[in-house]
Amino acid sequence: MSEERFGEFVLVRRHGQVAELVLDRPKAMNAVSAEMARSIVAACAALSADRDARVVVLTSSHERAFCVGADLKERNSMTDAELVRARPLSRGAYTGVLELPMPTIAAVHGYALGGGFELALSCDVIVADGTAVVGLPEVSVGVIPGGGGTQLLPRRVGAARAAELIFTARRVEAAQAHELGLVDQLVEKGQDRDAALALAERMAGNSPVGLRAAKRALRLGHGLDLRAGLEVEDAAWRTVAFSGDRAEGVAAFNEKRKPEWPGE
Numbered sequence: 001m002s003e004e005r006f007g008e009f010v011l012v013r014r015h016g017q018v019a020e021l022v023l024d025r026p027k028a029m030n031a032v033s034a035e036m037a038r039s040i041v042a043a044c045a046a047l048s049a050d051r052d053a054r055v056v057v058l059t060s061s062h063e064r065a066f067c068v069g070a071d072l073k074e075r076n077s078m079t080d081a082e083l084v085r086a087r088p089l090s091r092g093a094y095t096g097v098l099e100l101p102m103p104t105i106a107a108v109h110g111y112a113l114g115g116g117f118e119l120a121l122s123c124d125v126i127v128a129d130g131t132a133v134v135g136l137p138e139v140s141v142g143v144i145p146g147g148g149g150t151q152l153l154p155r156r157v158g159a160a161r162a163a164e165l166i167f168t169a170r171r172v173e174a175a176q177a178h179e180l181g182l183v184d185q186l187v188e189k190g191q192d193r194d195a196a197l198a199l200a201e202r203m204a205g206n207s208p209v210g211l212r213a214a215k216r217a218l219r220l221g222h223g224l225d226l227r228a229g230l231e232v233e234d235a236a237w238r239t240v241a242f243s244g245d246r247a248e249g250v251a252a253f254n255e256k257r258k259p260e261w262p263g264e
Contacts, residue, residue: 002161007039011061012047017204018197021097023060023067023119030060030067032115033074034086038091044096051052051263054208055200056100056121057108059107059193066132067107069114070143093250094147104204107184107196108132112173118147120183121156124215127199128183130174131193137169155222157181208263209245213237 002014007026019041023030030036047053060066070090074184078086097104099121106112108128117134120126128134136145144150145166154162156178164184165172176236178186187195203211217236221229240246244262252259 006043006046007035008197009033010038010039010043012043014053015197015201016053017052017208018200019050019056020197021047021056021058023058024060028068028071028109029062030116031064031069031071031073032090032093032119033071034089036071037089040093042102044093044264048099048101051229052210053102054204054206054211055102056104057107057193057200058097058119059105059196062110064115065117066108066112067119068111069116069118073153084259091147094118094122098148098152100213102208103200103211103215105162105196105200108134112147114145114169114205115140115147116150118145118149121152122148124218125185125199126183127185127187127192127196128174129187130178130189132174132177132192134177134182135169136166137171139151139167140169142175145176153182170244182189193254205247207240207249207261209243210249210262211238213240236248253258 004012006012009023011022011024013020013022025036041213047056054079073085075083094115103124106123106126108120110124110133110136111130112132114137117136120134136149137143150166161180172180172182174183176187177183185195213236217233221232224232244264248259250263
């Protein structure tokens, strides 16, 4: 296992073909400061360019929190002009995770609130343990979910449910979060990271070309009418149909062996 640090607060660990993106600002429960946002942007840019990373797992080094959202202490000291200048960087952290080209899994325990939950929502799958508490409480401090929450949450749970959760600013504990579809897999306390890495390992055994194309089709097709969505799917199919991965996958199936993906 190799490690690479991006700034002071973000770490990327490599587990073979699985990359673990670690939020590592434990003294602030991973509150997203400008410096931490900059590090997330840099780490996501590096991962996006890494053809060897087949799946990314987003984790936390803090025992009691995934991420408590924006650093409100830092925000409180900003002038209006500074807040405006900081917005592209803040937004870039969330879109950095959202636009990773490979499958992504969030491993959530403890608090995942505001921007913290938005980082998880930016992933394709959310695994949570029994201590998880999620929510988008931004309207309780006079703002709105600005890291994708107003768009990503209704795509998960529907418009009315998302409206109720955002307008009440309520926190949702693990069991109900799973019941409502706010998280996808519920595991025992302390098992979120291991479960997410195991799921990532299972995904990573498949064609990297296929994984990225399937994610692209899922993302681009969402919200389109069926006919338009099928055109998106067909375009994604054409990117894999003549790939080395497709040739290897078919050959391995017929030869009853494990494929050796060329990744192209």
